[in-house]
Amino acid sequence: MIAEDSFMTKQWIKMIRRLYEYRYLTLAIVGVFVLLGVVAWLGRSSMNVSASDNTVNLLKSGWNYMPGVSPQSDGLHVSYIGRGIVKQDGMFRQANPAINTYGTYLSTPGDFAIHGTLANINGGATIRFYDSVPIVQDEFRSETRGLELKITKNNIRVAAWGDATKRAPEKQSPVETHTYALASSSTVSLSIVRSGDKMTVNANGNNLVTLSTRNLVRDRVWLGLSAERPGDSWVLSRLEADGLKDSVANNAQTASPYTKSSSGIQALATAKRPGFLVGVAATFGPAVSDTDYARTLFGGDFGQLTPENALKWQFIHPQPDVYDFSEADALVDLARKNKLSVHGHTLVFGEANPAWVRALPIVTASDKERVKQTMIDHIRQTVGHFKGKIASWDVVNEPLADYDTDAGTSGLRKHLWYEALGESYIATAFKAAHEADPRAKLYINEFGLEDDDERWQVFLALVSRLKSQGVPIDGVGFQSHVYEPGDEIDRATLRGRIQTLAKLGLTSRISEMDVHRENGSTAQAKQYADIFNVCLTEPSCVSWSTWGVSDRYNMSLDDDGSINQGQDFLWDTRMQPTQALRSLRDMLSS
Numbered sequence: 001m002i003a004e005d006s007f008m009t010k011q012w013i014k015m016i017r018r019l020y021e022y023r024y025l026t027l028a029i030v031g032v033f034v035l036l037g038v039v040a041w042l043g044r045s046s047m048n049v050s051a052s053d054n055t056v057n058l059l060k061s062g063w064n065y066m067p068g069v070s071p072q073s074d075g076l077h078v079s080y081i082g083r084g085i086v087k088q089d090g091m092f093r094q095a096n097p098a099i100n101t102y103g104t105y106l107s108t109p110g111d112f113a114i115h116g117t118l119a120n121i122n123g124g125a126t127i128r129f130y131d132s133v134p135i136v137q138d139e140f141r142s143e144t145r146g147l148e149l150k151i152t153k154n155n156i157r158v159a160a161w162g163d164a165t166k167r168a169p170e171k172q173s174p175v176e177t178h179t180y181a182l183a184s185s186s187t188v189s190l191s192i193v194r195s196g197d198k199m200t201v202n203a204n205g206n207n208l209v210t211l212s213t214r215n216l217v218r219d220r221v222w223l224g225l226s227a228e229r230p231g232d233s234w235v236l237s238r239l240e241a242d243g244l245k246d247s248v249a250n251n252a253q254t255a256s257p258y259t260k261s262s263s264g265i266q267a268l269a270t271a272k273r274p275g276f277l278v279g280v281a282a283t284f285g286p287a288v289s290d291t292d293y294a295r296t297l298f299g300g301d302f303g304q305l306t307p308e309n310a311l312k313w314q315f316i317h318p319q320p321d322v323y324d325f326s327e328a329d330a331l332v333d334l335a336r337k338n339k340l341s342v343h344g345h346t347l348v349f350g351e352a353n354p355a356w357v358r359a360l361p362i363v364t365a366s367d368k369e370r371v372k373q374t375m376i377d378h379i380r381q382t383v384g385h386f387k388g389k390i391a392s393w394d395v396v397n398e399p400l401a402d403y404d405t406d407a408g409t410s411g412l413r414k415h416l417w418y419e420a421l422g423e424s425y426i427a428t429a430f431k432a433a434h435e436a437d438p439r440a441k442l443y444i445n446e447f448g449l450e451d452d453d454e455r456w457q458v459f460l461a462l463v464s465r466l467k468s469q470g471v472p473i474d475g476v477g478f479q480s481h482v483y484e485p486g487d488e489i490d491r492a493t494l495r496g497r498i499q500t501l502a503k504l505g506l507t508s509r510i511s512e513m514d515v516h517r518e519n520g521s522t523a524q525a526k527q528y529a530d531i532f533n534v535c536l537t538e539p540s541c542v543s544w545s546t547w548g549v550s551d552r553y554n555m556s557l558d559d560d561g562s563i564n565q566g567q568d569f570l571w572d573t574r575m576q577p578t579q580a581l582r583s584l585r586d587m588l589s590s
């Protein structure tokens with residue numbers, strides 16, 4: 001054994017000497033391997049295609065999360081699903097055509113040509129090339145720069161859109177439009193060629209128009225496909241890009257999860273109280289297309305995500321027989337991939353319902369029964385679809401009337417659900433949600449419960465009735481919007497109310513907190529930290545959530561129809577932390 005060991009040792013010494021003699025060659029070989037490793041690593045996720053490929057088939061993958069689109073062997077089948085956005089009074093305002101936000105898009109394309117074949121056109125077909133993802137809220141949608149090609153009957157309309165992000169919805173319109181006749185419109189082949197600051201549109205081999213790229217796509221090309229009138233459908237049988245220089249066809253689904261900072265407010269809160277969740281309402285477009293936003297959302301400050309609007313009725317159930325969960329699925333998928341739990345908002349609400357819901361008749365007993373079945377079906381389908389993925393739901397949102405107590409309604413809001421079913425709509429909704437997912441925690445969510453005493457008494461009486469009837473309700477969401485001076489929340493009052501609910505066997509959550517900055521950053525910061533602290537130190541208050549990531553997307557409609565930019569959140573428009581965020585960090589670190 002000893003002889004064998006010393007022989008091995010000699011062999012090793014010999015080999016090391018050899019390596020030393022040939023050290024430069026050895027280094028060169030190791031270097032080449034390291035370089036190859038780095039190149040492979042860099043190219044690993046973003047590229048579906050290498051930059052040198054000449055023609056890229058954009059239909060290959062990444063179309064499985066697009067509303068109204070079904071990928072099949074002969075191409076993408078596009079059908080009318082009638083997604084629209086209503087005004088606060090429930091009247092139709094704008095169409096909400098789908099974009100492939102969670103799928104294939106082009107990034108930094110430089111010059112390119114895109115060739116498409118629109119086949120089996122039945123009625124009309126629209127294809128759009130967006131420079132950035134439009135901002136979609138539940139009362140309006142702001143169009144961004146892009147090119148829109150709309151085929152109807154015997155013509156094609158080419159429209160160039162400028163950036164309408166800050167424009168009132170009613171004032172959004174294309175910068176220029178051109179309409180041309182088409183000889184045949186059941187199959188149309190299109191080519192869009194971008195060369196420097198010019199973009200040329202060709203249809204069926206004919207050159208239609210050359211536009212300046214000023215109002216069109218620059219950094220990215222997001223793709224939109226839609227059928228815009230009832231009954232319309234078509235098939236995108238070919239979509240290829242060529243001439244791409246530094247560009248790649250990206251697929252937003254394949255992006256890796258974001259790294260989490262260990263000093264985020266979620267981590268700090270967990271250290272103080274394990275299991276406590278710090279949440280935020282999020283919007284899908286920026287979560288995929290704005291990396292500043294996504295890094296902030298997923299970088300460790302939050303452990304829970306509430307889809308701000310994506311689960312509201314008009315987005316997922318746009319027509320009586322059409323459920324389309326694809327966009328909400330994408331947001332839920334992205335949240336779960338980044339290890340955020342999801343709170344569902346909201347199943348039964350007086351707002352954000354599509355026009356068809358608002359138009360349901362409620363005169364006869366059978367009308368009312370239909371309304372009830374429509375509500376139950378919506379809850380079953382939605383909660384069932386997300387079973388195991390969405391941990392808790394706002395089953396009923398804002399059941400109370402505005403600040404005065406409505407005569408004869410026990411203070412309840414007179415919307416369609418109440419008018420058809422009376423107070424029983426609430427118990428029915430909770431039962432349906434519980435049956436669809438017995439493990440989900442079920443909430444009633446309301447604003448103005450933090451201060452106004454009369455409102456609180458009305459609410460308390462309501463939840464007491466529900467509890468005594470054995471309705472499967474787990475807790476209460478205090479929206480905690482502090483919109484203007486005078487709305488400030490008193491700590492002791494809030495704490496008392498949370499404790500009262502705990503005695504009834506109900507948990508609480510601060511569900512939608514945002515605070516105006518009209519009294520300055522210090523007052524704003526104090527209000528945030530005070531309310532967060534009340535919740536964190538009350539055992540029955542299980543989570544605290546703010547109603548938006550940053551002021552960059554903090555937009556609301558003014559009464560005159562113009563768009564307002566608010567200053568209410570923890571990050572500002574430049575995505576820098578505000579004093580409010582620092583106050584939460586300090587409070588949680590002390």
Ligand code: XIL
Binds near residue numbers: 137479
């Ligand atoms: C708001 C959204 O944040 C906006 O994007 C939308 O345009 C209007 O609705 N109470 C609620 C939320 O329960 O659904 C509301 O969300 C804010 C008030």
